[in-house]
Amino acid sequence: MCSVDKRFAYASEQRSKIWREIEIIMKTTKDENRITQDMYQELGISDKVYRFSKDILNSLKARFDEIDQTAEYNQLKVLKAMQDNKVSEACLSGTTGYGYNDLGRETLEAVYASVFHAEDALVRPQITCGTHALALALMSNLRPGDELLSPVGKPYDTLEEVIGIRPSRGSLAEYGISYRQVDLLADGSFDYDNIQKAVSEKTKLVTIQRSKGYQTRPTLSVAGIGELIALIKKIKPDVICMVDNCYGEFVERIEPTDVGADMVVGSLIKNPGGGLAPIGGYIAGRKDCVENAAYRLTSPGLGKEVGASLGILRDFYHGLFLAPTVTAGALKGAIFAANIYEKLGFKVVPDSTESRHDIIQAVEFGSAEGVIAFCRGIQAAAPVDSFVTPEPWDMPGYDSQVIMAAGAFVSGSSIELSADGPIKPPYAVYFQGGLTCEHAQFGIMKTLQSVVDAGIVQI
Numbered sequence: 376m377c378s379v380d381k382r383f384a385y386a387s388e389q390r391s392k393i394w395r396e397i398e399i400i401m402k403t404t405k406d407e408n409r410i411t412q413d414m415y416q417e418l419g420i421s422d423k424v425y426r427f428s429k430d431i432l433n434s435l436k437a438r439f440d441e442i443d444q445t446a447e448y449n450q451l452k453v454l455k456a457m458q459d460n461k462v463s464e465a466c467l468s469g470t471t472g473y474g475y476n477d478l479g480r481e482t483l484e485a486v487y488a489s490v491f492h493a494e495d496a497l498v499r500p501q502i503t504c505g506t507h508a509l510a511l512a513l514m515s516n517l518r519p520g521d522e523l524l525s526p527v528g529k530p531y532d533t534l535e536e537v538i539g540i541r542p543s544r545g546s547l548a549e550y551g552i553s554y555r556q557v558d559l560l561a562d563g564s565f566d567y568d569n570i571q572k573a574v575s576e577k578t579k580l581v582t583i584q585r586s587k588g589y590q591t592r593p594t595l596s597v598a599g600i601g602e603l604i605a606l607i608k609k610i611k612p613d614v615i616c617m618v619d620n621c622y623g624e625f626v627e628r629i630e631p632t633d634v635g636a637d638m639v640v641g642s643l644i645k646n647p648g649g650g651l652a653p654i655g656g657y658i659a660g661r662k663d664c665v666e667n668a669a670y671r672l673t674s675p676g677l678g679k680e681v682g683a684s685l686g687i688l689r690d691f692y693h694g695l696f697l698a699p700t701v702t703a704g705a706l707k708g709a710i711f712a713a714n715i716y717e718k719l720g721f722k723v724v725p726d727s728t729e730s731r732h733d734i735i736q737a738v739e740f741g742s743a744e745g746v747i748a749f750c751r752g753i754q755a756a757a758p759v760d761s762f763v764t765p766e767p768w769d770m771p772g773y774d775s776q777v778i779m780a781a782g783a784f785v786s787g788s789s790i791e792l793s794a795d796g797p798i799k800p801p802y803a804v805y806f807q808g809g810l811t812c813e814h815a816q817f818g819i820m821k822t823l824q825s826v827v828d829a830g831i832v833q834i
């Protein structure tokens with residue numbers, strides 16, 4: 376053979392070798408996808424549900440990419456706060472007794488203050504839940520004769536008893552603190568005229584709930600909250616603007632304290648605990664507001680100086696560090712659910728394309744069976760208690776039966792995969808959480824399987 380022929384033979388041999396390799400790679404990728412699909416099948420997901428879900432997931436790549444970019448920014452924001460405040464190994468262990476000079480507690484509060492670009496923060500396991508954190512912020516910053524205003528309609532259910540909208544022992548009303556409310560307009564925008572009229576010399580504190588909670592109004596964007604605060608401060612510059620930040624943390628790049636809020640308040644068994652905090656709440660904001668809250672939480676004269684952290688701080692730090700990506704996973708699950716159920720013809724709030732300002736997804740089934748099937752799907756997807764079947768029950772404080780699904784590592788944690796729905800028209804289920812994107816997606820696939828198996832929809 377002449378050398379040209381030899382080179383040709385060599386080249387074609389190389390080419391077929393490369394092709395063989397490509398074939399092997401393609402075959403293994405195919406096998407890997409098959410292995411994953413088989414695993415879904417073992418977990419009760421039919422081929423039909425799998426394919427229906429995967430098609431929708433494939434259409435959401437650009438959307439998910441945007442969420443990852445927000446998570447990237449927020450991850451760096453949290454990391455920088457930890458580095459700037461010199462979090463050290465010593466911060467991870469706790470104190471007992473009075474808890475004087477608790478380095479870990481003081482540093483964690485400084486980290487929260489940095490994350491929220493606030494002057495100060497109170498972050499404690501002694502704050503038992505979100506309602507407690509909100510009650511603390513209100514009761515410590517209001518005095519007899521003051522008035523509280525909600526310019527965004529009715530607040531979260533549990534706050535009705537804190538405020539005294541529903542008569543309750545120990546409410547603000549019992550202490551002579553009055554309450555006023557201005558509802559949002561029919562299109563979800565602020566009723567500026569009536570807000571202007573509602574602010575008086577008595578108005579001391581304005582409470583703004585970011586998330587819609589169990590209502591059908593839209594969740595407020597941080598920019599929208601900023602506009603509202605600017606208007607209120609124009610009417611009355613010294614009024615305290617507090618934001619109930621539950622479910623909103625890390626969904627956007629900015630937080631309400633970046634747009635003029637004097638205080639943000641939330642629960643550590645939602646977004647900022649990253650699924651690891653087993654209890655707790657936070658208040659971040661203006662130094663005097665946070666100090667008032669500290670004197671109320673512990674005692675006048677003691678304030679932030681006491682409150683042993685016991686052994687809990689490692690989880691608070693660890694959870695906060697993971698919170699931006701955990702929130703991103705939950706957000707992807709919510710968007711996936713909106714797209715699945717909207718495609719099947721149900722009303723979903725927010726809808727499949729709307730921008731997101733919290734992690735909650737509502738799906739209106741229009742029937743009790745739909746709500747129940749959805750919740751059973753969520754339960755069956757849980758890592759804990761997956762084998763139990765949730766049933767509607769008469770929960771105290773509600774005027775209808777309620778069904779709840781949760782199989783969480785932290786009891787009641789709603790940053791973990793969870794859903795609940797009152798058994799009454801419009802038969803809507805509220806879904807949130809998922810510690811990883813993969814688990815949130817699997818949970819939604821299980822709801823679809825359950826809804827299909829119950830004969831409620833066909834795909």
Ligand SMILES: *Cc1c(COP(=O)(O)O)cnc(C)c1O
Binds near residue numbers: 504584585621
């Ligand atoms: C969850 C929540 C609360 C109350 O928090 P709990 O921890 O359940 O007491 C208050 N406001 C909003 C908007 C919430 O989502």
